Amino acid sequence: MRKTKYLKILITLLIFTGIRSVKAQQYPFQDYKLPFEKRVDDLVSRLTLEEKVFQMLNSAPAIPRLKIPAYDWWNETLHGVARTPFKVTVFPQAIAMAATFDSDALFKMADYSALEGRAIYNKAVELGRTNERYLGLTYWTPNINIFRDPRWGRGQETYGEDPYLTATLGDAFVRGLQGDDPKYLKAAACAKHYAVHSGPEPLRHVFNADVSKFDLWDTYLPAFEKLVTQSKVAGVMCAYNAFQGQPCCASDLLMTDILRKQWNFTGYVTSDCWAIDDFYKNHKTHKDAAAASADAVFHGTDIDCGTEAYKALLTAVKNGIITEKDIDVSIKRLFMIRFRLGMFDPAAMVKYANTPITVLESDDHKAHSLKMARESMVLLRNEANTLPLKKGLKKIVVLGPNADNAIAVLGNYNGTPSKITTVLEGIKNKVGQNTQVVYEQAVSFTNDTLLNYLNLDQQLAIDGKPGFKAEYFKGQNLEGTPVFSQMESSLKHEWQEGQQMEGGLTANHFSARYSTNFKAAQTGNMTFELEGDDGYRLFINGKKVLDAWSRNRWGAQTYKLATVKDSTYNLVIEYWQGEGAAKIRFSGGTFMRTDFNALVKRHQDADAFVFVGGISPQLEGEEMKVDLPGFSGGDRTSIMLPQAQTALLKALKNSGKPVVFVMMTGSAIAIPWEAENIPAIVNAWYGGQSAGTAVADLLFGDYNPSGRLPVTFYKSDQDLANFNDYSMENRTYRYFKGKPLFGFGYGLSYTSFRYEGLTTPANIKSGKGTTLSVKITNTGKMQGDEVVQLYVTHSDSAIKTARKALKGFQRVNLAPGKSQLISFNLQPGDLTYIDENGQKKPLTGKISLSVGGSQPDETLKTSGNILSQTLNIN
Known part of the structure; x- marks a missing residue:
């Protein structure tokens, strides 16, 4: 009953x-039983011209009458979900993940990132916040530009200098991010920046790249071709610069002939942000926004990111420059992506739509971040078995600008995790309380004179209360009545965009004023340091002394104030934040020059020095306002390690104690003196939230280093071609004619490996592939990973192609004394070359296949022998 x-x-x-x-x-487009194509056609047929045009902006407004929610297409997940107001897992920077030579690990990283992104998006839907940036499911990643020149500040976002490695890792990322559901995308990846784009940053809005057909198809297009034709990437982003006289987003060759016609790309294309404005403001190829927007749409650019140029499409249609039917093509592509993401279907039908917020920073995700950080680190030098260090040492001195730098390990285009482990923390955690770990910064990145920070708590007060009076305003101009006011003991804030603040204010397009009075403790000088993102200024007694109001980039400035004891100085700091993460920090102290000899003498009882230097995303990155020796606009003007760091390392070397140089960087650094004199050098990149743990694991032998360089480390600036020249002549390991300091694919181990028994057919037919196998044995005393690399070379001088080219790699883990048979399957496309007309042709004649732990002519002492065999292609 x-x-x-x-x-x-x-x-x-x-x-x-x-x-x-x-x-x-009410409408057919809402019927989830119908095919996506019919639903998209029905939806678009119901839109007005104005509604269509506004859907082509990255921040697409809601259409209430059709119950279509607002959606912002702009999101990032380069190495974990970026810029979101939620705490997320941050994996190593892209260039570091490339150093793992581990496509399976990169696939899993992308899968985990998509899960966290889904959880965030689901929460945004629940909260009605799908209109906010960095909460959507359309990620403008991966960056598969070729890192042709180490001076490019954004090279850290790429997978290195090699087309094969870039294409393989990019494919793994796209497949991991987009998922394997036959109907729905887990998330939508976007290959950028299409296609010939790699600096200089200060010129990117005006630069016109022009390369030969050979270089275009041999170097710049292979990764894009693979991701479009095989990985089925959902989106493509066209670049800022022009190509052969046309802006990339309106290029006949790139956008129409190649992307849409030859590759049959049916996904969506977004401009890089503000790139359409560049048509008429910087490239001067179009007279106004209407002409620029119409031409971009004609060439298949569906979204105008970051600006409102596409609103001029209304004028373009009215004036007959473009038709509404032309606009329909783009609109249908855009809604198709949203339908494929399940945005218009019941959550019960979309298996990803119920991903809970609890997946953020899950144990599996954090463990994988640590795994990738370990695999990414490259042991460049280890003389006299300096590494691994013994855990029973009595005193370790840790030095350098990156030793306790939580910003550096996160790279750029990053999210914010709940916990970041710096190298200093990692070492302390590793050795425990029985080892004394002493830290001194000693140098900045470029200078041996540092600000000795003082505790100003007792010297700052206002209205009889200690600290700052803080007033927060809606909007960026400090206008109107503050949304809320409060006293703050110190000024050190960081916000993710959209983070909830007091009084209902969100960290997006807000401003603040901080007021206090400083009472000088002595007569002399006090240096105030102010840093922030996006804009700030400092007033002392009503006079403006620091002004970065239009800076729009993270950075620090200092002002030296002459003080009289017991005198009071009024300080007012004004700050605004626009889009993206926000930070404002205020401190004070006195500058002091580090005496290196005194430092060494002070620590003459040390058992080892660990110097953590290199560079930082604070110096290299996207269009930055940085002007320091060796750095400009986000790029580098020199690849040499800054002289101040070399000078300190020389002093440490003279101590006679073991010296370990842990180098953080997103690009190749020239370290000729260090490579000859410092016994142990580890390249640790920007290793993500667990970078410090990974470095400590390697330094003390709990992890056997196995990373490989995805870029060439040159000896000096003299090895580099003109930065503005996009020809691949004498660039990267494939065409460089000199001898590098450390070559592409280089990386040492704590154990050793031997190769034997290379087996491959002696002859194959032209246009066919082949298989080969090799036996690898761990001949050392420690378990470890080896990255087995396969290169193809040829000796036919009549064919212009790479001197040597990577065509396969595998990561294998072996215990001491154990062996494994490794097989490679070369596809027909791996045995081809590009002719002068850009056409792919099969190789013929004699070629050489080489297998080992490095390039065929750069044998490593820990990877042993390189095996090569000649193959006849008839």
Whole structure:
């Protein structure tokens, strides 16, 4: 009886739910039983011209009459979900993940990132916040530009200098991010920046790249071709710069002939942000926004990011420059992506739509971040078995600008985790309380004179209360009545965009004023340091002394104030934040020059020095306002390690104690003196939230280093070609004619490996592939990973192609004394070359296949022998 009663209730509920569902489905596009194509056609047919145009902005508004929610297309997940107001897992920077040579690990990283992104988006839907940036499911990643020149500040976002490695890792990322559901995307990836784009940053809005057909198809396009034609990437971002006289987003060759016609790309294209404005403001190829926007749409650019240029499409249609049917093509592509993401279907139908917020920073995700950080680190030098260090040392001195730098390990385009482990923390955690770990910064990145920070708590007060009076305003101009005011003991804030603040204010387009009085403790000088993102200024006694109001980039400035003891100085700091993360920090102290000899003498009882230097995303990155020796506009003007760091390392070397140089960087650094004199050098990149743990694991032998360089480390600036020249002549390991300091694919281990028994056919037919196998044995005393690399070389001088080219790699883990047979399957496309007309042709004649732990002519002492075999292609 009870079962019958419950059954009747269930039937009633199902009928009622069905009636409600039918009523809700007013239009065919809302019927999830119909194919996406029919639903998209129906939806677009119901839009007005103005509604269509506004859907082509990255911040697409809601269409209430059709119950279409607002959606912002702009989101990032380069190495974990970026810029979101939620705490997330931050994996190593892209260039570091490339150093793992581990496509399976990168696939899993992308899968985990998509899960966290789904959880965030689901929460945004629940909160009605789908209109906010960095909460959507369309990620403008991966960056698969070729890192052709180490001076490019954004090279850290790429997978290195090699087209094969870039394409393979990019493919793994896209497949991991987009998922394997036959109907729905887990998230939508976007290959950028299409296609010939790699600096200089200060010129990117005006630069015109021009390369030969050979370089275009041999170097710049292979990764894009693979991701479009094989990985089925959902989106492509066209670059700022022009290509052969046309802006990339309106390039006949790139956008129409290659992307849409040859590759049959049916996904969406977004401009880089503000790139359409560049048509008429910087490239001067178009007279106004209407002409620029129409031409971009003609060439298949569906979204105008970061600006309002596409609103001029209304004028373009009115004036007959473009038709509404032309706009329909783009609109249909955009809504197709949103339908494929399940945005218009019941959550119960989309397996990703119920991903809970609890997946953020899950144990599996954090463990994988640590795994990738470990695999990414490259042991460049280890003389006299300096590493691994013994855990029983009595005193370790840790030095350098990156030793306790939580900013550096996160790279750029990053999210914010709940916990970041710096190298200093990692070492302390590793050695425990029985080892004394002493920290001194000693140098900045470029200078041996540092600000000795003082505790100003007792010297700052206002209205009889210690600290700052803080006033927060809606909007960026400090206008109107403050949304809220409060006293703050110190000024050190960081916000993610959209983070909730007091009084209902969110960290997006807000401003603040901080007021206090400083009472000088002595007569002399006090240096105030102010840093922030986006803009700030400092007033002392009503006079403006620091002004970065239009800076729009993270950075620090200092002002030296002459003080009289017991005198009071009024300080007012004004700050605004626009889009993206926000930070403002205020401190004070006195500058002091580090005496290196005194430092060494002070620590003459040290068992080892660990110097953590290199560079930082504070110096290299996207269009930055940085002007320091060796750095300009986000790029580098020199690849040499800054002289101040070399000078300190020389002093440490003279101590006679073991010296370990842990180098953080997103690009190749020239360290000729260090490579000859410092016994142990580890390249640790920007290793993500667990970077410090990973470095400590390697330094003390709990992890056997196995990373490989995805870029060439040159000896000096003299090895570099003109930065503005996009020809690949004498660039990267494939065409460089000199001898590098450390070559592409280089990386040492704590154990050793031997290769034997290379087996491959002696002859194959032209246009066919082949297989080969090799036996690898761990001949050392420690378990470890080896990255097995396969290169193809040829000796036919009549064919212009790479001197040597990576065509396969595998990561294998072996215990001491153990062996494994490794097989490679070369596809027909791996045995081709590009002719002068940009056409792919099969190789013929004799070629050489080389297998080992490095390039064929750069044998490593820990990877042993390189095996090569000649193959005849008939």
